[in-house]
Every structure is written in C-alpha cells, then in structure tokens.
Amino acid sequence: MGTSRAGGAGRRHACRRRGGAVALARAENLSFAYPASTAPAIRDVSAGLAPGQVTLVLGRSGSGKSTLLRAFAGLVPHFHGGRFSGRVEVAGLDTRRHGPARLAGTVATLFQDPEGQVVFTRVLNEVAFGLENVGTPPQEIEARALEALESVGAEHLSGRLVTELSGGELQRVCLAATLALEPRLLLLDEPTSQLDPEAAEALLELAVRLARDRGTTVLLSEQRPALPLALCDRVLFLEDGHLEFDGPVDQARAWLEEHQSSFVSAGGGDVGVHLRHFGEVACRLDRVSYAYPDHLLVVDGASLELRRGEIVALVGRNGSGKTTLAKIAAGLLEPLSGRVERRGRATYLSQDPGRYVLRERADEEVAVGVGGDLAAASRTLAAVGLAGYESRHPRDLSSGERERLALAAVLAPEPDLLVLDEPTRGVDPERKHELAALLKANTERATLVVTHDRAFAKAVADRIVSLAPDREFVHA
Numbered sequence: 001m002g003t004s005r006a007g008g009a010g011r012r013h014a015c016r017r018r019g020g021a022v023a024l025a026r027a028e029n030l031s032f033a034y035p036a037s038t039a040p041a042i043r044d045v046s047a048g049l050a051p052g053q054v055t056l057v058l059g060r061s062g063s064g065k066s067t068l069l070r071a072f073a074g075l076v077p078h079f080h081g082g083r084f085s086g087r088v089e090v091a092g093l094d095t096r097r098h099g100p101a102r103l104a105g106t107v108a109t110l111f112q113d114p115e116g117q118v119v120f121t122r123v124l125n126e127v128a129f130g131l132e133n134v135g136t137p138p139q140e141i142e143a144r145a146l147e148a149l150e151s152v153g154a155e156h157l158s159g160r161l162v163t164e165l166s167g168g169e170l171q172r173v174c175l176a177a178t179l180a181l182e183p184r185l186l187l188l189d190e191p192t193s194q195l196d197p198e199a200a201e202a203l204l205e206l207a208v209r210l211a212r213d214r215g216t217t218v219l220l221s222e223q224r225p226a227l228p229l230a231l232c233d234r235v236l237f238l239e240d241g242h243l244e245f246d247g248p249v250d251q252a253r254a255w256l257e258e259h260q261s262s263f264v265s266a267g268g269g270d271v272g273v274h275l276r277h278f279g280e281v282a283c284r285l286d287r288v289s290y291a292y293p294d295h296l297l298v299v300d301g302a303s304l305e306l307r308r309g310e311i312v313a314l315v316g317r318n319g320s321g322k323t324t325l326a327k328i329a330a331g332l333l334e335p336l337s338g339r340v341e342r343r344g345r346a347t348y349l350s351q352d353p354g355r356y357v358l359r360e361r362a363d364e365e366v367a368v369g370v371g372g373d374l375a376a377a378s379r380t381l382a383a384v385g386l387a388g389y390e391s392r393h394p395r396d397l398s399s400g401e402r403e404r405l406a407l408a409a410v411l412a413p414e415p416d417l418l419v420l421d422e423p424t425r426g427v428d429p430e431r432k433h434e435l436a437a438l439l440k441a442n443t444e445r446a447t448l449v450v451t452h453d454r455a456f457a458k459a460v461a462d463r464i465v466s467l468a469p470d471r472e473f474v475h476a
Helices: 009-019 065-073 123-133 138-151 167-179 197-214 226-231 249-259 322-330 362-370 374-383 399-411 429-440 454-460
Strands: 025-033 042-049 054-059 083-090 107-110 185-189 217-221 234-239 242-248 281-291 297-307 311-315 337-342 346-349 417-421 446-450 463-467 473-475
Touching: 025 065, 042 065, 042 083, 042 234, 042 242, 054 065, 054 197, 054 226, 065 083, 065 107, 065 185, 065 217, 065 234, 107 167, 123 138, 123 167, 138 167, 167 185, 167 197, 185 197, 197 217, 197 226, 226 249, 234 249, 242 249, 281 322, 281 446, 297 322, 297 337, 297 446, 311 322, 311 454, 322 337, 322 346, 322 417, 322 446, 346 399, 362 374, 362 399, 374 399, 399 417, 399 429, 429 454, 446 454
Parallel strands: 054 217, 054 234, 107 185, 185 217, 311 446, 311 463, 346 417, 417 446
Antiparallel strands: 025 042, 025 083, 234 242, 281 297, 281 337, 463 473
C-alpha cells in the first residue's frame, strides 16, 4: 500500500518492512545538511531498495533527490562533509565507515552533470577507467568497455574526443562507464536530461532490463516523469527533504494526481500569451556549416531566421548539431562557411552552467553581466523564482536552482537574442510552466530554445524547428 507523510510512524515502519532483509541498500532515519546550509537537504528519510527493483524519485528542484542518491553512493557525507545522522547501508556496508572507494563496483552513479564526471580525453579511455580502478583483468577491459558503449548506442563514439561530444552523447558515454562496472546498485540522477526522446526511452528500457535480467537495483531521479512512471516499480516523492510518498507505481499515480498533479499532467498548460506579432529579424543564419577539429562536419548548410517577439524551439537527436548551431547564432562559434547576421546583443545559457560560476554569491553572479548592478540582479532572481537567494553560494544550490540562477544571469542584460541550451535540465514541472510564461511575456527579443523536452517545446514555442539526422530542417 502506498504511504505518505501523513502516515507518520506508520510510513517509516512500512519503509523498513519493504526494504527488510532482502534490501540491497537501505536508509534509516537519514538526515543531512550541507556544510554552508542551515536547513537539512534530507530530513528523517527511511527507504529500502530491493534487488531487481526500479525505484523512481520525484520532487521539485531542491527537494533532496540528488542528496538521497549521493547518500547511497557514499558521497554523503564523505565527499561533501556536512551534518549527517541516521544510517545508510549498501550491500551490508555502513556508509559512515565505508566511503565511495570501498563501494566502487558495487555502486555506480551517473550524475546530473556528466561534464564534471569525465576524466580522460578519449571516449574509450573514459569508459575503461572505472574498470581499471576496480581491478578488472587487463585483457577484459577493452571488450567490456566496448560492450558497454554498444549497450547505450554509443559504440561509434569510442575513438572520439569527449570535448567534441554533444551533451547527450556525453551523457551516454558516462552511462556506459557506469554500466561497464556491472554494479549491483545503479544510481541515475536525471539520466535523460540531455537525451532525445528516442535515446531517453532506450536508456530507461535498458535500466529495466538490467533490473529484470541481472537483478540490478536501480534508483533514478527524473524531472520528465511520464516515461519512467510507465516503466518503474516504485515511486518515492520528496518535498523539502521529507519523504512524502513511498509506494508502488500504480498507487503513486493516484497520489500524484491528488497531491502533485503537475508531475502527471500531459501538457504545459495555458501560459497566458497566444497572439504574438513578430518584429524585425534579430538573427539570420544563411547556409552555415561547421566542423570540429576531428573534421566531423556537424552543421552543413543550415539556414535559420529568428525575429523579435518570436520563440523558436530547436529539436533533434543527440549529435545532430543543435548546440553547435545555437552557438553560431549566439556568436560563440564562427562558421566555416555561410553568413551570419545579428542585430543587437546576444546571451547564451549553456547546457552545463554550473561549470562557469564566477562569484561566491548568487546576486553577484547575476550582476556580472549588468556592470555589478545588484538591484537589477535581485529583480531578475525574483523573476526566476529565486527571491531570497541573493547571499547563497551558487554551488550550494540544487541542479534546478543553479539552472535558474544561470537563466537569471543571461536574462539580466536584457539581450536582443536569448539562446537557451536545454534550459529545463533539472527543473521540475511547475518551474517549467513558470519558465514558459516568463519567456512568452517578453515580446521585444528573439529567443532560441534548444531542447529535448517535447512538452516544454510545445508549451513555449511559436515555431519548432527539427534538425534531422541528415541535418535538414523541418519546420512545425
């Protein structure tokens, strides 16, 4: 039977019983606060994870999902420090006494930000690295690494430089590195955030096969829950660090409909602006092409026009050239051929904004682009739902909060062209709705949104442009 926070002690007892003697991993009365935070990220959470079970963790940005996964990986508290209470066990090992190094091989984690997970420059070396660390016989390493790449549809990337991969390609490479270890506990922190819908479905189906065929315990968090809800066995819902619900997926759907309907609604809803009049051209790309140093032609003869007041969503499979084209539009890359016209100032939100933090306060980070104007920075923080976060260190924020902070930084200068690369990564459904409304409220700038989130694209865009595998445009 599904349980919710209102169940009090009954909820906690149900969690212990569900994990019971068969649990591969369990948390008991887990609470944790990061070093610079006064409020706990996780509060008195108890849950057991059984072999062969796929468990989905849902919750708003900052609710504690990533912290829970890090606790099962042993990163909390060993890597992060902070205040830890309660108990976490994985395969009979107490994580307070056995850190990530001892758990390696038993536990493997795919993080929200694969960019920060990469060590080597070549794809095959990156996937082989974990196998070397856990003492895999040298004669087996390359074959297992290639097999893992093939399992995620990335075998063709084995000789590539990781710096030249798209965000989705890099996410698949990092997933292959975790799967190569054949872990007993697989932790996936928003694993589909940079994947196209087809790749996302394949990844989640792979996780289910691992659970069914190998008995792997899978714990994953997601902000695009429709497909995971169709495939998982069990759902945990976190709210402000509390475990609000823990139960089988069929009961989870009913609970979500009643208590958190945005997580099961089909569309983006009414964002209040429907009739839009487009102004002059802010950016025009005329038959532009681009190739990276490995001579791979990523964009070949692409043309695109962006007008003031218009929001264009750019979609397509991983590796189809979306990010490259967006960077050309923003002026961050010069095309090999073709012509670019740009009127006014452009700002660009990258896929991995956490890598580019410059200041130690959120308001100062946003103020970088507006000449240090802290008042303007505070107004923009409020516009993206971060009022009161001015003094917070950017790296103390959740992934979704960091995404909103980065959004504030590119909105504050009031650009003529706003380019957003995967702006909903780590963002919960309610915040996606608010973001769509925020973007549509401005009729002065041109906006280009690169996204794999089909529901968000439909909710926000006046026009959807598909960059097909053969790099031909299809307009919708």
